[in-house]
Amino acid sequence: MNKEDRKILVSRLRGLYVILDAQFLQNKDIVGVAASVLSGGAKILQVRDKLSDKGDILESTKRIRDICEDYGSLLIVNDHVDLAVASNAHGVHLGQHDLPIEEARNILLPWQLIGTSNATVDEASESMSRGADYIAVGAIFPTTTKGNTRPAGLNTLTRVKELAFVPVVAIGGINESNVAQVIDAGADAVCVISAVIGAADPESAAGRMASYIS
Numbered sequence: 063m064n065k066e067d068r069k070i071l072v073s074r075l076r077g078l079y080v081i082l083d084a085q086f087l088q089n090k091d092i093v094g095v096a097a098s099v100l101s102g103g104a105k106i107l108q109v110r111d112k113l114s115d116k117g118d119i120l121e122s123t124k125r126i127r128d129i130c131e132d133y134g135s136l137l138i139v140n141d142h143v144d145l146a147v148a149s150n151a152h153g154v155h156l157g158q159h160d161l162p163i164e165e166a167r168n169i170l171l172p173w174q175l176i177g178t179s180n181a182t183v184d185e186a187s188e189s190m191s192r193g194a195d196y197i198a199v200g201a202i203f204p205t206t207t208k209g210n211t212r213p214a215g216l217n218t219l220t221r222v223k224e225l226a227f228v229p230v231v232a233i234g235g236i237n238e239s240n241v242a243q244v245i246d247a248g249a250d251a252v253c254v255i256s257a258v259i260g261a262a263d264p265e266s267a268a269g270r271m272a273s274y275i276s
Contacts, residue, residue, distance in 0.1 A: 063173040068195065071152055071175055074136055075196050075229035077105030078272040079253040081140075082126070084111035086255055096126045099258055100133040102268025103276070106251060108155055110140035123149040138177060143169045153177060153195065158185065163192040177231065181212040186222045197226055198253060201234025202244060205256075216247045223248030241274045251275075 080099045082092050096107055107130060111119045123139060127149055130137040138153045139146040143166045146154040153175025154166060161169075163176055170176070177196040178189040186197045199219045201211040211234055223230045232249035237257040244252055252275050261267035 063171070065172040067173040068175060071136065071173065072195050072229065075106065075175075075231070076250050077275050078103055078268060079106040079108065079231055079251045080104045080258050080268065081108045081110050081253060081255045082259065083255050084113050087259060090259075092122050093125045093129070095259055095264055097129050098265040099268040100129060100135055102258075102265040103272030104135060104258070104268050106136045106138060108138040108140055108253075109151075112141075116142065116145060120145055120148055123151065127151055136175075138175070146174060147171060155179070155198070163189065163194055167193060179233075180222070181214045181218070183218060183221050183225070187225065190226065190228060194228060196229045196231055197222060198231040198233050200232060200253075202232050203235025203240060205235040216243060219244070219247045219249060238270060238274070241271060245275060
């Protein structure tokens with residue numbers, strides 16, 4: 063794969079985006095949960111593990127990457143650019159205080175994607191100008207899944223979508239009761255944690271959420 067293949071991957075940044083947060087999953091098998099939500103209809107998965115050693119994260123991430131390939135879905139690694147390269151993931155997701163986009167691009171393979179977290183229109187514009195392949199906007203609604211989130215809201219989502227030339231992902235407090243509002247506001251993809259992996263049946267929950275989006 064080469065740099066041109068990145069454009070193809072960007073075109074696939076649509077639909078249900080599920081974060082596999084190791085802290086939220088606790089003792090659940092992350093690989094098994096990944097398979098379940100992909101079967102339910104998730105199009106993008108993100109591995110987010112701030113607790114485990116990188117060697118352990120790498121092993122499970124490689125297995126999830128293989129499952130994503132089987133389903134034609136994308137795998138993103140949170141924060142760790144080196145793990146994204148080592149696992150052959152489709153990309154990395156960076157926060158505002160993570161490695162700068164330009165530095166991450168120097169490390170990543172030419173075809174790998176970079177997504178960023180943004181709470182304001184200015185942040186989103188800056189991310190795009192630096193070469194982000196997708197923009198995550200949030201928190202759209204209040205959330206308890208991640209403690210250091212900043213409010214963005216539906217209006218910010220709409221404003222970002224109006225100026226964006228890359229896919230826009232909505233994140234933060236999204237569930238079956240409010241996902242329609244997020245789609246109406248212009249999101250290309252909808253990112254969730256608890257609404258799917260916190261459900262008793264993650265596969266069914268993913269299926270219901272995906273039905274609103276596609």
